Amino acid sequence: MTSAHVALKGVTKRFPASAGGQAVHALGPIDLSIRQGEFFAVVGPSGCGKSTLLELIAGLTPASEGQIEFEGRAIENEIPDGIGVVFQEDACFPWLSVRENVEFGLRKAGVAPDEKARRVRDAIAMMGLGEFAPSYPAQLSGGMRQRVCIARTLVAKPRLLLLDEPFGALDQQTRLLMGDEVLRLWREIGATVFLITHALDEAAMLADRIAVMSARPGTVIDMVETHWPRERDSRIVEQESFGATTSRLWKTLREESMKTMGRSAAAT
Amino acid sequence: MRRVRLYQVGVIAGLLLLLEALCLAGVIDKITMPPPHRIAVDLVKLLLAGKLYPEIGKSLANVLLAFGLAYSTGIVTGTVLHGYRTARETLDPLFATYYAIPVFAFYPLFIVIFGLGDGPQVLIGFLLGVVAVIVTMLNGLDRVPRVLRKTASICRMGPFETAVHVTLPFCAPYLLTAAKLALAYAFIGVIGSEFIMARSGMGYEIGYAYTNFDNATMYPLIVLILLLSIVMNGVLTHWEKLLLARRGQR
Amino acid sequence: MGDRAKSLRNTIVLIAGLLVFWQLMYAVIGEVAMRSPWQTMRYTVTLVETDFFWVHLTNTLQAFAVALVLSVVLGLLIGFALGLHRLSAEAMEPMLVALYSIPKITLYPIILLAFGLGMSAKIAFGAIHGIIPVALFTLNAVRSTKPILVKTGRVLKLSPPAMVRSILFPAAVPEIFTGLRVGFSLTLIGTVLGEMFAAQHGLGYLLMNAIGLYNVDVIMSVTFLLVVFAAGVNGILLAVDRRLHFRV
Numbered sequence A: 001m002t003s004a005h006v007a008l009k010g011v012t013k014r015f016p017a018s019a020g021g022q023a024v025h026a027l028g029p030i031d032l033s034i035r036q037g038e039f040f041a042v043v044g045p046s047g048c049g050k051s052t053l054l055e056l057i058a059g060l061t062p063a064s065e066g067q068i069e070f071e072g073r074a075i076e077n078e079i080p081d082g083i084g085v086v087f088q089e090d091a092c093f094p095w096l097s098v099r100e101n102v103e104f105g106l107r108k109a110g111v112a113p114d115e116k117a118r119r120v121r122d123a124i125a126m127m128g129l130g131e132f133a134p135s136y137p138a139q140l141s142g143g144m145r146q147r148v149c150i151a152r153t154l155v156a157k158p159r160l161l162l163l164d165e166p167f168g169a170l171d172q173q174t175r176l177l178m179g180d181e182v183l184r185l186w187r188e189i190g191a192t193v194f195l196i197t198h199a200l201d202e203a204a205m206l207a208d209r210i211a212v213m214s215a216r217p218g219t220v221i222d223m224v225e226t227h228w229p230r231e232r233d234s235r236i237v238e239q240e241s242f243g244a245t246t247s248r249l250w251k252t253l254r255e256e257s258m259k260t261m262g263r264s265a266a267a268t
Numbered sequence B: 001m002r003r004v005r006l007y008q009v010g011v012i013a014g015l016l017l018l019l020e021a022l023c024l025a026g027v028i029d030k031i032t033m034p035p036p037h038r039i040a041v042d043l044v045k046l047l048l049a050g051k052l053y054p055e056i057g058k059s060l061a062n063v064l065l066a067f068g069l070a071y072s073t074g075i076v077t078g079t080v081l082h083g084y085r086t087a088r089e090t091l092d093p094l095f096a097t098y099y100a101i102p103v104f105a106f107y108p109l110f111i112v113i114f115g116l117g118d119g120p121q122v123l124i125g126f127l128l129g130v131v132a133v134i135v136t137m138l139n140g141l142d143r144v145p146r147v148l149r150k151t152a153s154i155c156r157m158g159p160f161e162t163a164v165h166v167t168l169p170f171c172a173p174y175l176l177t178a179a180k181l182a183l184a185y186a187f188i189g190v191i192g193s194e195f196i197m198a199r200s201g202m203g204y205e206i207g208y209a210y211t212n213f214d215n216a217t218m219y220p221l222i223v224l225i226l227l228l229s230i231v232m233n234g235v236l237t238h239w240e241k242l243l244l245a246r247r248g249q250r
Numbered sequence C: 001m002g003d004r005a006k007s008l009r010n011t012i013v014l015i016a017g018l019l020v021f022w023q024l025m026y027a028v029i030g031e032v033a034m035r036s037p038w039q040t041m042r043y044t045v046t047l048v049e050t051d052f053f054w055v056h057l058t059n060t061l062q063a064f065a066v067a068l069v070l071s072v073v074l075g076l077l078i079g080f081a082l083g084l085h086r087l088s089a090e091a092m093e094p095m096l097v098a099l100y101s102i103p104k105i106t107l108y109p110i111i112l113l114a115f116g117l118g119m120s121a122k123i124a125f126g127a128i129h130g131i132i133p134v135a136l137f138t139l140n141a142v143r144s145t146k147p148i149l150v151k152t153g154r155v156l157k158l159s160p161p162a163m164v165r166s167i168l169f170p171a172a173v174p175e176i177f178t179g180l181r182v183g184f185s186l187t188l189i190g191t192v193l194g195e196m197f198a199a200q201h202g203l204g205y206l207l208m209n210a211i212g213l214y215n216v217d218v219i220m221s222v223t224f225l226l227v228v229f230a231a232g233v234n235g236i237l238l239a240v241d242r243r244l245h246f247r248v
Helices: A050-058 A098-104 A113-126 A142-154 A172-189 A200-206 A234-238 A240-267 B002-025 B036-049 B053-082 B085-098 B103-114 B118-142 B146-154 B159-196 B202-211 B215-246 C002-029 C037-048 C051-083 C086-101 C104-115 C119-143 C147-155 C160-197 C203-212 C216-246
Strands: A004-015 A024-035 A039-043 A065-070 A083-086 A160-164 A192-196 A209-213 A220-225
Touching: A004 A050, A004 A192, A024 A050, A024 A065, A024 A192, A024 A220, A039 A050, A039 A200, A050 A065, A050 A083, A050 A160, A050 A192, A083 A142, A083 B146, A098 A113, A098 A142, A113 A142, A142 A172, A160 A172, A172 A192, A172 A200, A172 A234, A192 A200, A200 A234, A200 A240, A209 A240, A220 A240, A234 A240, B002 B036, B002 C086, B036 B215, B053 B085, B053 B118, B053 B159, B053 B202, B085 B118, B085 C002, B085 C216, B103 B118, B103 B159, B103 C160, B103 C203, B103 C216, B118 B159, B146 B159, B159 B202, B159 B215, B159 C086, B159 C104, B159 C160, B202 B215, B202 C104, B215 C086, B215 C104, C002 C037, C037 C216, C051 C086, C051 C119, C051 C160, C051 C203, C086 C119, C104 C119, C104 C160, C119 C160, C147 C160, C160 C203, C160 C216, C203 C216
Parallel strands: A039 A192, A039 A209, A083 A160, A160 A192
Antiparallel strands: A004 A024, A004 A065, A209 A220
């Protein structure tokens, strides 16, 4: 099972000049091949275009050059079927209850009503939201709201799950617990996971492979394999190789981050 | 919460009692204002007699018409305008200055153009309200988080579905605020116009009663208009609060 | 800098657009009921040269000035008094909002009965339009002062007047100014409206008199002057308002 589930070939992204500004070369060229069922993470200094990369793969924004393929089909400015995204920001619809929020994920799926009800119930149960189904997002904590968004994504049974710093707004303990949760889901649903994060330990703990991105324009400057077993959880942070991976990531990123800081220091 | 209610009831009761006492003591003479209890009795009599129902109905119909026109036009214009940045920026100074302009000053002009009928009154009510609806709508649309639009895209929704299932529900509290404003302005526009110059309607009847020193008609009618506008406003405010509470905003 | 150039451009485009619209309306409706922008401005010049126009203008401005002073002073007093007391603020704010939204026009006969025809009725009518927005904005501005600022004042052991003078007032200035701007506009509208219903002097009276005489020239010119004055002053106040809010 090493066929490429997602493939990027020479992908770049440039933003056109806004009034009075210059055109921005945000990303690339990037070549990537993500395997079927893999847990893939991307880390990089802030502003390197990580989130843009995710939006390119999700079809939310078109690439300037190059090609992106998902399951062998090119993504051209259209949201492909079988993709789910969890964003960093709170994306719960505040006017819908937890159950209605989760149902929203199936609105366009064309599933029969009883099948729909079953899948919504399963997704809610899987994220441990059962007793909160009739509640409104405002009554839940940030971590619980993020679970609602994950359930809403899972209910559509995505084959590729894109996570854009999904735990960025949560506190450290909740992050670790959510990490375990995501690992469990990844094993259960068998989807490919693509995680964007700025937290090195998070990437080192969760992913099979980690791409390190350079400062803008973001390119892949290092690729780290973790060789974790498929059955794993947050306790692997105690292992020696966890420390080795994290420090390798940090070493590469530190140099990159220094460059960015030097640039902004020179600019002022 | 109960203390707040008590306070409010206290203030209103206090003011009414004060007025009652002043009237009964003769500080406020009978020609200026009958005592509040008298007004209440007159109002009941007026409503039971039913003689003024055609006038009341006509005014309310015009208010609703002005409201409906301002509300629908405002929402459509606001939604469309939200998509055109340059047009919106050009109109911004107009929106910012609009409520400084005495729109009633145009009423004589409208009468000259359209004749003395319902048209100019509804037009004034419409003109007063429509900009408030547009501005509120733009304000609401500005606040739709980008992530919610992205979520709709990921769920493969088109522009129309996104508007129906994401953007408009998000703006629901703003839609209610806009309704309140449009309603208040429709009242002001229609009743005010009837007052300045008209041949029928509640505003006209008030003016007529005033010139004939008919306090038994004038005061109940004024109170009726105030009550109607306060009650309608109150209902919408209550609804708005329910929506906001569900979203955890006050 | 770019922003200022842009807003200037927008204003010019807008004024040009409104003039074109006006001219078009004139073309459609015609001489019976309207005048073109150019005719209106020419007549306005001759109107401004007459003595009787100045009598009416001074009368309106006097009434407006007194009404404005009343609106501001009473509005600020009410706003501060209620805003400083939590229960009062909570209870009175919705009531003020309700008062703000009622058609105050219907109160005019009562004002006339109470004050009689003339200056004081106009002033009272202008003031009831202006007081509520000033009070409402002030109340909310005072109420929403950052608690940390108030705590700082208490740690410094400021007396209540000193607290208002050196913390609550300065912190609330931008919002209060917005209230004053809205109050200004509404007081003007109220005053002119008052003149339209019943008065023997003032621009509002001039307007109503002109319609009685079917004098389209006067209707157009007076309406034009009122709009230009209201829009002009509001533009200046708005610029100050934006600067004050930017400060934070």
